[in-house]
Amino acid sequence: MYHTGSFVKGSSLFHNLDPRLKLATTVCFSVLILWVKPPLALFMGLAVLLAALVSGIRWRTIAAAFKPLLFFILLIFFVHVFFGEKDSEPLMQIPVLGWHWSPAGLREAFFVVWRFLSLIIAAVLLTMTTAPSHMIAAIKYFLRPLKLVRVPVDDIAFMISLALRFMPFLLAEKERIDIAQKARGYHLSGAGIAPRIKSFLFLTLNVLLGVFRRADELSLAMEARNYQRGPRASFTELKFVSVDYLAAILLLFSLFIFVAFNLRLS
Amino acid sequence: MIIFDDVHYRYEPEGVDALRGVSLQINDGEHLALIGPNGCGKTTLIRHLNALLLPAAGKVTIDDLHTENKKHHPEIRSRVGMVFQNPDSQIVGMTVEEDVAFCPENMRLPTAEIKQRVAESLDRVGIPELAGRNVENLSGGEKRLVAIAGVLAMRPRYIALDEPTAFLDPAAAKRILNIIDQLHAEGVGIIHITHNITEAALTQRIVVLNEGRVNLAGSVKEIFAQIGMLKQIGMPLPQITELMLKMQASGLPVRTDIIDLEDALEQIRLLAEKSKD
Numbered sequence: 001m002y003h004t005g006s007f008v009k010g011s012s013l014f015h016n017l018d019p020r021l022k023l024a025t026t027v028c029f030s031v032l033i034l035w036v037k038p039p040l041a042l043f044m045g046l047a048v049l050l051a052a053l054v055s056g057i058r059w060r061t062i063a064a065a066f067k068p069l070l071f072f073i074l075l076i077f078f079v080h081v082f083f084g085e086k087d088s089e090p091l092m093q094i095p096v097l098g099w100h101w102s103p104a105g106l107r108e109a110f111f112v113v114w115r116f117l118s119l120i121i122a123a124v125l126l127t128m129t130t131a132p133s134h135m136i137a138a139i140k141y142f143l144r145p146l147k148l149v150r151v152p153v154d155d156i157a158f159m160i161s162l163a164l165r166f167m168p169f170l171l172a173e174k175e176r177i178d179i180a181q182k183a184r185g186y187h188l189s190g191a192g193i194a195p196r197i198k199s200f201l202f203l204t205l206n207v208l209l210g211v212f213r214r215a216d217e218l219s220l221a222m223e224a225r226n227y228q229r230g231p232r233a234s235f236t237e238l239k240f241v242s243v244d245y246l247a248a249i250l251l252l253f254s255l256f257i258f259v260a261f262n263l264r265l266s
Numbered sequence: 267m268i269i270f271d272d273v274h275y276r277y278e279p280e281g282v283d284a285l286r287g288v289s290l291q292i293n294d295g296e297h298l299a300l301i302g303p304n305g306c307g308k309t310t311l312i313r314h315l316n317a318l319l320l321p322a323a324g325k326v327t328i329d330d331l332h333t334e335n336k337k338h339h340p341e342i343r344s345r346v347g348m349v350f351q352n353p354d355s356q357i358v359g360m361t362v363e364e365d366v367a368f369c370p371e372n373m374r375l376p377t378a379e380i381k382q383r384v385a386e387s388l389d390r391v392g393i394p395e396l397a398g399r400n401v402e403n404l405s406g407g408e409k410r411l412v413a414i415a416g417v418l419a420m421r422p423r424y425i426a427l428d429e430p431t432a433f434l435d436p437a438a439a440k441r442i443l444n445i446i447d448q449l450h451a452e453g454v455g456i457i458h459i460t461h462n463i464t465e466a467a468l469t470q471r472i473v474v475l476n477e478g479r480v481n482l483a484g485s486v487k488e489i490f491a492q493i494g495m496l497k498q499i500g501m502p503l504p505q506i507t508e509l510m511l512k513m514q515a516s517g518l519p520v521r522t523d524i525i526d527l528e529d530a531l532e533q534i535r536l537l538a539e540k541s542k543d
Contacts, residue, residue, distance in 0.1 A: 009398070131361075132360050133360060133364050164360065165359070165360050217352070218358065220318060221356040221358070224318055224356075225369050225417075226343040227372050228340065228372065233373070233375050233380060234377060234380075235363070235367035235371055235381065236364075
């Protein structure tokens with residue numbers, strides 16, 4: 001199962017780029033793809049898809065990232081088809097409701113969904129080619145100026161890393177309770193809504209109890225291992241090397257070209 | 267040297283005392299086993315070693331540093347490493363090397379030194395090949411080794427281990443025991459909680475806790491000379507000792523302070539020779 005944060009080791013160009021550059025590029029990409037005109041959005045989406053494939057990310061993994069969002073993707077699509085642009089002749093009309101769709105609405109829906117999917121691919125590319133520790137080091141780097149206004153940047157970065165570390169624990173805890181219930185003959189197949197709600201509440205409560213118990217043990221262990229709030233040293237060392245400088249120049253150049261083209265298309 | 271001076275502790279104001287006047291001295295580089303039935307206060311006692319718990323009465327001193335002085339806590343925690351019973355509660359990093367680096371990061375050491383300590387600690391426990399592995403993909407035995415490596419990265423003078431071989435298969439348990447022996451040989455003081463008397467017999471001194479008090483403390487021979495008391499507090503004895511006890515109970519003149527097979531065979535051999543005569 002794919003979930004964000006599933007870093008896979010590799011030796012592609014994207015794996016080797018500085019995480020700060022990757023994070024900054026992803027943020028810029030996310031803003032830009034929502035802003036640029038459709039032809040440029042199409043090009044940017046294809047570019048990020050190509051980058052993901054070149055980095056060794058499989059189609060299956062990309063599809064798995066889309067799967068949990070399929071409902072929203074379809075919802076966005078149909079909302080734009082039926083309630084979007086209406087500047088051309090309707091192709092078909094739904095009786096009673098009076099909704100109709102047109103080529104303009106279809107085009108609009110396609111591009112909105114395309115932008116959304118491109119954002120997901122960019123997120124997959126970032127998380128699958130960047131080790132979580134590097135990502136956190138990059139976040140910490142960008143948050144550093146906030147230290148001037150006394151924001152506890154080190155604590156925030158550490159909290160993010162703990163949250164990422166214990167995400168699998170939540171899933172494991174849910175599985176554990178599920179199996180324990182089944183082992184004692186508890187099955188929901190054919191059950192009505194009320195037993196399902198009850199089971200969901202029971203599961204949620206038990207997962208939460210497990211999480212609190214674990215958090216308690218963890219805080220004790222952290223204390224035993226000399227953790228104190230505030231600045232910490234770092235095992236992860238970020239170094240901007242020549243390939244990063246080259247990539248940064250190329251990306252800046254591309255950004256300039258995109259903005260110029262977009263203004264021209266406007 | 268670690269000194270417990272008449273230490274009392276209770277978890278809740280209205281509850282019972284988990285420790286009731288424990289006085290104990292642990293020497294530099296000593297290998298000490300802490301045994302006793304469930305709920306006797308073993309874990310409570312070792313949590314006083316690095317100031318996770320503070321005595322309600324009495325005093326705990328680590329190399330002249332008093333645990334009640336909060337300013338001493340970082341130094342105390344670098345001197346006494348703690349390996350918890352459940353390694354999953356202790357591991358905070360996402361990869362093995364990130365977890366081992368946690369303590370040196372907290373000590374705010376330069377990155378080069380952190381890396382050096384991580385490599386050195388993983389070498390000491392014999393798992394350098396696991397450095398980049400995700401901790402979620404490790405076996406129970408490997409997680410224990412990571413937990414020990416994580417503590418070693420602080421270069422502690424003492425290590426307290428809470429049942430380090432619990433739930434491990436014999437091969438993994440032996441590996442952990444060998445590492446503990448090796449650390450002891452390197453001069454690290456070891457405080458080893460165990461329910462396994464055979465494991466306790468491998469140490470220099472055994473302390474028997476019962477109902478929050480030190481019932482017995484002494485060398486392996488001294489403790490096994492008091493076998494009746496161990497049975498009385500419900501400590502499971504090694505099978506070989508149980509056999510000698512049963513032989514003695516059936517009227518055979520054998521010693522019962524025996525914990526290994528060779529000594530038992532020697533006793534049986536002597537018995538056979540006597541019966542020949």
